[in-house]
Amino acid sequence: MSGSSGVMAPPQPAQRMPSPYSLPLHALRLAGKCALPLILWFSCGEFLRWGLLYLATEISHGDYRQARLVATVTLMTCIVLLSMVITAGTFHALRGAMWEHKARMEAGEEDERFWSVLNRVAPTFAVIYLAWSFHVTDVAAFRDMDRFHNLDDNFWVPILTNVANNNDAEETTLARGLMDLDWRLSLIASGVAFGLRFLFSKLVERGGNKYAGVGMAFAEFAFMFCGLNAVLILSRLRGGWTEHRAVVAGAKDQLEQAKSTIPGWETVSDSLATVWPYVIEALMTPFAWLALAILAYGGAVDDARRAFRGSRIEAGLQRLEGSHALTQRSANRVIGGFQDRWVPVLNAWRVTNRGGLPLFGMVCLLYVGLRVGADYGDRAVRTLIGSDVEFMWLVVSYPVTFVKGLLLTSLSFCVLAAAYDIAATRARMRGEDLSA
Incomplete structure (x- = not known):
């Protein structure tokens, strides 16, 4: 027998590069x-x-x-x-x-x-x-x-x-x-x-x-x-008073004239008004929440130069930073709303892009799928329970809503955390700086 005081532990296996398609399983792993x-x-x-x-x-x-x-x-x-x-x-x-x-x-x-x-x-x-x-x-x-x-x-x-x-x-x-x-x-x-x-x-x-x-x-x-x-x-x-001002009244007249003279104006505008909320809910809102996840895990999402890195806009932002202080304040007042709303989303998209383009699609698909599935599940549970007792749902509805909210919120947060984890891990294993 050897007189050694211990046995050398076997080397730990190297972590494999996580696939963007593993997002559902990783999210379930985090949830469990x-x-x-x-x-x-x-x-x-x-x-x-x-x-x-x-x-x-x-x-x-x-x-x-x-x-x-x-x-x-x-x-x-x-x-x-x-x-x-x-x-x-x-x-x-x-x-x-x-x-x-x-x-x-x-x-x-x-x-x-x-x-x-x-x-x-x-x-x-x-x-x-x-x-x-x-x-x-x-x-x-x-x-x-x-x-x-x-x-x-x-x-x-x-x-x-x-x-x-x-x-x-x-x-x-x-x-x-x-x-x-x-x-x-x-x-x-x-x-x-x-x-x-x-x-x-x-x-x-x-x-x-x-x-x-x-x-x-x-x-x-x-x-x-x-x-x-x-x-x-x-x-x-x-x-x-506002409705009768010349500018407001003139703008309304021009809009009505455009609807009657430009072919397809009303059809296109109605279609956009119908589709746009779904585009925001399915493609933009998940990345607004992902931006909050990135904040919680130590990343930065409010840097406009990082969001537009590599584009012509970055050069314009660089010139703006070197301009007079009054010019910078004026520009901030003009683009402040855009920056607060869209720069975090663009930074979240940039982080997700480090994990591969499929990760973008998986985040949107799972985020929307969870909400659709939760609505159908809620309807199925309410149909299954049913009731002939008056006002019973005043008592029963809140537990059902609570369980639905618990599952939907928890799984949604797990999806967002898993998306950041996959993107950050892939960037680290490639030797990249996710914050760059």
């Missing part, structure tokens, strides 16, 4: 390994979100209405902020089962804590979330809960009261908690939120403050809600 944290994050998020929505619908009605509406807007800001926290937490929970994370740990990198991840991604996360109108889902949830929860007091009671009073109108406040805030208060709150946003943005640029990123995201959301409320009220007050 991280099932418990995925369930916990989603369940915790739904519980807290429901509680905040319920509180907002309770606060938005009653005496001292303007003060109540300020509190309602604050709670809605917290709800959107909670969506950001849950999204970042879900992506962060998947990192332990990802190949790229293991490779980073073997290379000596330290595991980033969740709060550090959240604080780092929050500013850009808020911009993407608002630019792609993901907050509309939260606003719709508030409206639906308000209508369902306060239906008797704010819908039927005013109607019956009006009948009893010979139709002397009594206004209802149902589902108007985000629209009735006085425009003066909205402007004041917007100014305060903008000031906080400016302060926190400076702290983010300096670094070192562990609350600055989250604070900037909160200020961004609050500024959006308050500013949008003021704009809607002012637009209603000035709507009649």
